[in-house]
Amino acid sequence: xxxxxxxxxxxxAIIGAGVVQAANFSSWQQNLQITFSGYxxxxxxxxxxxxxxxxxxxxxxxxxxxxxASSSGGDLRFSDSTQTxxxxxxxEIWNTNGNSYVWVQVPALSSNSYICAYWGNTNQxxxxxxxxxxxxxxxxxxxxxxxNQTSGGTVYDSTANHNNxxxxxxxxxxxxxxxxxDGCVQFPASGANSGITAGGSSISWSVSAWFMGLLPTSSQxxxxxxxxxxxxxxxxxxxxxxxxxxxxxxxxxxxxxITPASSSNQWQQLxxxxxxxxxxxxxxxxxxxxxxxxxxxxxxxxxxDSSLWQGGRQWATSxxxxxxxxxxxxxxxxxxxxxxxxxxSVFSSxxxxxxxxxxxxxxxxx
Numbered sequence: 001x002x003x004x005x006x007x008x009x010x011x012x013a014i015i016g017a018g019v020v021q022a023a024n025f026s027s028w029q030q031n032l033q034i035t036f037s038g039y040x041x042x043x044x045x046x047x048x049x050x051x052x053x054x055x056x057x058x059x060x061x062x063x064x065x066x067x068x069a070s071s072s073g074g075d076l077r078f079s080d081s082t083q084t085x086x087x088x089x090x091x092e093i094w095n096t097n098g099n100s101y102v103w104v105q106v107p108a109l110s111s112n113s114y115i116c117a118y119w120g121n122t123n124q125x126x127x128x129x130x131x132x133x134x135x136x137x138x139x140x141x142x143x144x145x146x147x148n149q150t151s152g153g154t155v156y157d158s159t160a161n162h163n164n165x166x167x168x169x170x171x172x173x174x175x176x177x178x179x180x181x182d183g184c185v186q187f188p189a190s191g192a193n194s195g196i197t198a199g200g201s202s203i204s205w206s207v208s209a210w211f212m213g214l215l216p217t218s219s220q221x222x223x224x225x226x227x228x229x230x231x232x233x234x235x236x237x238x239x240x241x242x243x244x245x246x247x248x249x250x251x252x253x254x255x256x257x258i259t260p261a262s263s264s265n266q267w268q269q270l271x272x273x274x275x276x277x278x279x280x281x282x283x284x285x286x287x288x289x290x291x292x293x294x295x296x297x298x299x300x301x302x303x304x305d306s307s308l309w310q311g312g313r314q315w316a317t318s319x320x321x322x323x324x325x326x327x328x329x330x331x332x333x334x335x336x337x338x339x340x341x342x343x344x345s346v347f348s349s350x351x352x353x354x355x356x357x358x359x360x361x362x363x364x365x366x
Contacts, residue, residue, distance in 0.1 A: 271283075
């Protein structure tokens with residue numbers, strides 16, 4: 001088993017106001033460089049959460065779960081390309097028998113940026129507080145549902161807002177590990193009243209979800225609702241994304257189509273971005289059109305909202321990675337959010353990390 005010692009330059013990493021926490025990565029026995037050459041857009045994205053997929057055999061076979069001091073990954077750490085700034089991360093699932101899914105907040109994502117992972121420190125096996133307190137999702141995220149649970153009637157929010165979701169259970173639901181990334185929730189094809197309702201509000205906003213199993217019925221299947229009755233739907237058997245307003249009155253329809261055949265057995269992502277009174281629609285990271293009217297209400301929901309739609313609206317049988325963001329994300333951000341999950345092996349590359357020449361502590365201010 002090959003071991004590599006990593007020396008680290010002394011620096012001050014200003015992550016945010018709070019308690020000072022020191023770290024010295026020279027005590028970590030293993031390291032891995034993760035580059036993002038698959039991000040080909042011109043915009044540098046700030047504090048973007050990338051999906052890191054770990055498995056035995058990465059880096060030409062060098063990465064092995066047996067190298068960790070903690071069986072649950074407690075000694076895992078990340079830094080930016082300077083190898084001096086410790087990065088926020090969240091483990092969605094740790095699976096030593098397969099893929100582990102980790103979300104890392106990258107401070108500046110561009111095609112030539114990279115981060116480093118570290119592990120193998122018997123003295124640092126307790127995960128830092130930022131792995132569970134929502135710090136990874138601190139930049140403009142109101143609600144993040146990974147849907148990686150195995151049971152229960154609550155959908156847990158990974159942000160610090162704790163906007164946990166609930167089911168309209170009359171239509172039924174179940175948990176499965178066959179999600180777009182790890183787990184997801186499934187609804188029966190006949191469960192017209194199935195869905196999830198979540199809270200959150202903003203003037204500029206983004207809502208996204210991964211779905212599979214588009215239903216071929218003519219009823220509206222809602223991605224987003226607000227208190228004024230405006231919504232965005234995957235509309236009817238034609239599988240066209242449409243916008244509605246004024247309690248169901250059709251406003252406009254962008255030129256966005258979803259192929260029913262592929263959506264029945266393939267995961268796809270639908271994103272709506274509200275800004276300047278308009279709603280921009282993206283399917284699988286690609287812009288498709290704009291709705292001319294966008295409401296400013298306080299409710300954002302996927303699938304069903306009993307306070308607005310009596311009888312409910314279900315539009316897919318499987319849902320995963322639902323997010324509400326209190327920012328109007330750019331087209332580049334939407335594309336990267338799709339690619340980091342849909343084509344992770346293209347978006348991210350894993351290899352040995354270079355070692356700086358000097359040694360010293362790293363200071364983290366949280």
